[in-house]
Amino acid sequence: MKRIDIPILKQLPYPVLIVASLTLGMAPFSPQPHLIEKLLLLKSWMLVKPLDIFDLVLHATPIILLLLKFFCEGIPRKT
Structure with a gap:
């Protein structure tokens, strides 16, 4: 299978993508992360406000990006 080449990735x-995923993806840590909250709104078809959609994307x-890099480049290996 041919790998896709995305230069920016x-x-x-x-490490930068992992830290960003953990901090921004899970912020705020209490009572519930925004990402989880927005995904639940999306699941229940209540994600209609532009600010909520922007928040989900953010x-x-x-x-x-981390998933794209992983699937495009594969697992990083020490050489």
Whole structure:
């Protein structure tokens, strides 16, 4: 299977994406992370406000980038 090459993802190191995913993706930590809250709103078809949609995209972006990098480049290996 041919791998997809996305140049901008090569410039983003895994540790930065992991830290961003954990901090921005799970912020605020209590009572419930925004990402979980927005996904529940999306599941119940109540995600209609533009601010809520922006918030979902904002908090999900680092996780999406991390998954894209992982699937495009594969597991990083020490050489």
